[in-house]
Amino acid sequence: MFDTLSRQPDDPLLALIGLFRADPRPGKVDLGVGVYRDEAGRTPIFRAVKAAEKRLVETQPTKAYVGPEGDALFLERLWALTAGEAAGGLASTGVQTPGGSGALRLAADLMARMGVRRIWLGLPSWPNHAAIFKAAGVDVATYPFFDVPSQSVLFDRMEEALSGAAPGDAVLLHASCHNPTGAALSSAQWVAVSGLIAGRGLLPLVDIAYQGYGRGLDADAAGLRGLLAKVPEAFVAVSCSKSFGLYRERTGAIFATASSADSALTVRSNLVGLARTSYSMPPDHGAAVVATILGDDALKADWMAELEEMRGRIVSIRERLAKGLARRWQVLTAVAGQEGMFSLLPLEETDVMRLRAEHGIYMPGSGRINIAGLKSAEVDDVIAKFLNL
Numbered sequence: 001m002f003d004t005l006s007r008q009p010d011d012p013l014l015a016l017i018g019l020f021r022a023d024p025r026p027g028k029v030d031l032g033v034g035v036y037r038d039e040a041g042r043t044p045i046f047r048a049v050k051a052a053e054k055r056l057v058e059t060q061p062t063k064a065y066v067g068p069e070g071d072a073l074f075l076e077r078l079w080a081l082t083a084g085e086a087a088g089g090l091a092s093t094g095v096q097t098p099g100g101s102g103a104l105r106l107a108a109d110l111m112a113r114m115g116v117r118r119i120w121l122g123l124p125s126w127p128n129h130a131a132i133f134k135a136a137g138v139d140v141a142t143y144p145f146f147d148v149p150s151q152s153v154l155f156d157r158m159e160e161a162l163s164g165a166a167p168g169d170a171v172l173l174h175a176s177c178h179n180p181t182g183a184a185l186s187s188a189q190w191v192a193v194s195g196l197i198a199g200r201g202l203l204p205l206v207d208i209a210y211q212g213y214g215r216g217l218d219a220d221a222a223g224l225r226g227l228l229a230k231v232p233e234a235f236v237a238v239s240c241s242k243s244f245g246l247y248r249e250r251t252g253a254i255f256a257t258a259s260s261a262d263s264a265l266t267v268r269s270n271l272v273g274l275a276r277t278s279y280s281m282p283p284d285h286g287a288a289v290v291a292t293i294l295g296d297d298a299l300k301a302d303w304m305a306e307l308e309e310m311r312g313r314i315v316s317i318r319e320r321l322a323k324g325l326a327r328r329w330q331v332l333t334a335v336a337g338q339e340g341m342f343s344l345l346p347l348e349e350t351d352v353m354r355l356r357a358e359h360g361i362y363m364p365g366s367g368r369i370n371i372a373g374l375k376s377a378e379v380d381d382v383i384a385k386f387l388n389l
């Protein structure tokens with residue numbers, strides 16, 4: 001039977017990691033990686049995470065099953081972090097998932113069950129978005145989001161495309177720190193798109209995977225919070241991978257806001273059923289760590305301070321990079337105003353390959369760079385190599 005299968009291509013980003021590792025040059029630079037890196041090139045474990053883990057080792061009473069819905073305290077505290085002051089006032093429900101990807105997949109499975117015919121994704125988006133929805137049997141349509149040559153959000157065209165969506169279609173939005181472009185909607189644009197979604201009866205799914213890396217914890221969720229206040233029903237897929245540095249612990253949640261508490265309970269029972277037939281129950285450890293941090297004032301303050309340091313490092317590298325690259329590409333002054341780890345540079349694939357071959361600077365063919373892949377000491381040298389292309 002295995003002969004009926006065809007070989008699938010490697011994930012290009014994972015292949016890039018292999019190429020980078022195999023490169024013996026000491027000055028090589030990895031701008032392809034999808035994780036935060038510090039000044040020493042490490043992806044650190046947050047101090048608060050270590051402290052919470054120590055506490056859990058000492059106090060955790062059992063390893064018995066948690067249940068398909070996950071840890072109630074984790075869900076309550078994470079929802080408060082995401083939805084802010086409005087959290088308690090919304091008819092909402094949540095289920096803990098294996099990372100943000102697990103959250104997106106549960107939402108996709110539920111959409112398929114609800115008969116949602118298609119979901120609108122911005123172009124470009126994180127490649128796994130389209131793959132997840134297609135795998136769940138939900139068709140994917142696209143709206144223009146970002147123009148690489150001019151480094152600008154194509155808001156008029158986005159509105160125009162979404163105006164053509166049918167009532168009941170779903171729309172995916174990134175809350176902030178857009179992957180792969182770093183481009184953000186302005187407050188006015190969030191208001192406008194929220195009105196459009198509500199007016200046309202579309203179902204929004206907001207992906208929030210980098211809260212705290214852009215403009216700050218609350219600012220990164222502000223557009224999403226405004227949207228939730230306007231629409232009767234929505235999904236929010238939360239990833240704790242970056243915000244808590246818990247990548248491999250697979251920690252996230254899918255939340256839904258509904259028009260009534262009863263409707264929210266129905267959504268919950270369906271999410272739980274879908275989880276049960278997929279992975280049965282989410283991994284516990286990362287969620288227990290997040291619940292511990294968010295439930296302890298001192299740990300929470302330390303986590304926020306460390307996240308803010310990381311954000312500051314990204315912002316300062318963005319500013320230096322933008323200034324340097326603008327000497328050749330004026331349009332790249334925009335990099336300073338973009339947010340989160342990623343920007344999408346207007347490079348030809350031949351430029352990407354030359355940077356890799358001649359200088360050991362690694363990024364995917366798309367030209368997406370991870371700003372956090374750069375150490376401060378490398379910035380000037382990397383700029384010089386870009387300018388000499």
Ligand SMILES: Cc1ncc(COP(=O)(O)O)c(C=O)c1O
Pocket residue numbers: 034098099100101102126174179207209239240241247251252
């Ligand atoms: C936009 C976006 N959403 C969701 C995720 C999912 O992250 P995870 O499944 O690791 O929590 C990622 C990870 O890279 C992402 O970039």
